[in-house]
Amino acid sequence: MADRITLQVARYRPEEQSAPTFQEYEVPVQKDWVILDALNHVKDRIDGSLSFRWSCRMGVCGSCGMTVNGVPKLTCATFLTDYAPGPVRVEPLRNFPVIRDLIVDLGDFMRKLVGVKPWLVRKEEKPISEGEYRQSPAELDAYKQFSMCINCMLCYSACPIYGLDPKFVGPAALALAQRYNLDSRDQGGPERMEELSTHEGVWGCTFVGECTKVCPKNVDPAGAIQRYKLEAALDWVKGVVMPWGGR
Amino acid sequence: MSTRTNEPLAWLLFSAGGVMAAMTLPALLLILGVAVPLGWIAAPTYERLAWLLANPIVRLALFVVCATSLLHWAHRFRYTLYDGLQLKHLHEGINFACYGGAILGSAVAAYLLLL
């Protein structure tokens, strides 16, 4: 195994540049290193000005998402040796505005997340005296997969629809809406449907499926969206056939 | 559910058409469009086809296949133009041409098969 590999890292300094450029760094290769280790080596030993986000370095915080050789990846979960002999191209996550170097702005997602009401919505809260909301293992399984989202935004980076239309609510937000829609304790389905059965909601999705492919936590946002389309469509039919039906 | 958007209807028709097209068109096209013209098998006789098309169930089934497949094309092609060629700003013309074309084609199918 070669002991060095070249990283081609995107640099963008808004105070000096009008567009990103690439800078090459040669880093050592260790068998257990991930891309994040290589970037930290650059920052510690070669070029302290390189800026990037990271935190847990174990795939649960969702901070270190970047585009590696054209594919959205968690850099803490992507081994350097998989790219030998290199070079490895490291860029910020696509489809987001770049603030600096490898750092992107996630404000758009944060606003959209609030819009899908990612919390338990109840018509009436149970009084404390009635005890907890009980949920069987089967009821938990109905939504558990969609609760695994770490908001890493790899899915938004992979989604061409989001790249073309920034108003699209997007895979993670829609999967998180489903996490609550399918939760037996939740009664917010009709409220969310007003937001989501819209062109910027589920109907903008054309099932490219790349979001599910790149998700590091197997959330399957594409599946969540298609299921929601069916549910929304059947709800629409019910509304047409039985317009008097209350909720 | 609000009638604010008709997307659910368009999607349901798209899905129905996708299923109909997937189930029936490969066999139909393989036999009638490829195998017979290339001489791999003998063409169905006129009498056989006339007998089939005299059956009202066959006519209805064929109409459903044709109409839903055209609406499937309309919906999918519309989004291909929006996303593939970034023509979303022309959405009014595109919608008219796609769904209008599909409805026109379905009308032709109805004329040929249901009247």
Added chain:
Amino acid sequence: MNEATTPFHSKWYRERTSTYWWMSSWPYFLFIVREVSSVFVAWTVVFLLKLVNGVSHGADWYQAFLHWASQPWVIALNVASLLFVLFHAVTWFNLAPAALVVNVGGRRVPGALIVGGNYGAWVAASALIAWALLGS
């Protein structure tokens, strides 16, 4: 982050999505091929309606249709259409379980079973069509 007060907000770099985004990766390209297959679905309907039209006008018209259908450009178009329609069918059946989550007796039916069911129905439908057209 308050956009109005961030000093370099107007300097955030925003890349426009290229018109050729669908050529930038194999999965994107296959996606567009899948979507374009709908055009060949539409052509197949046109072809079938021409046949129906021919038959409904009598044996002579039917013969004329057969003659038209065996022209090289029509055959070429139909061969291409067959490939696209097959691609549509396969991708459609494989993706069906995403939308159709079926629960039987509290347990979720495995996606593979739904896919299998689709292919089974496809074989049955195709056999029925073949018998209808070619049987005696």
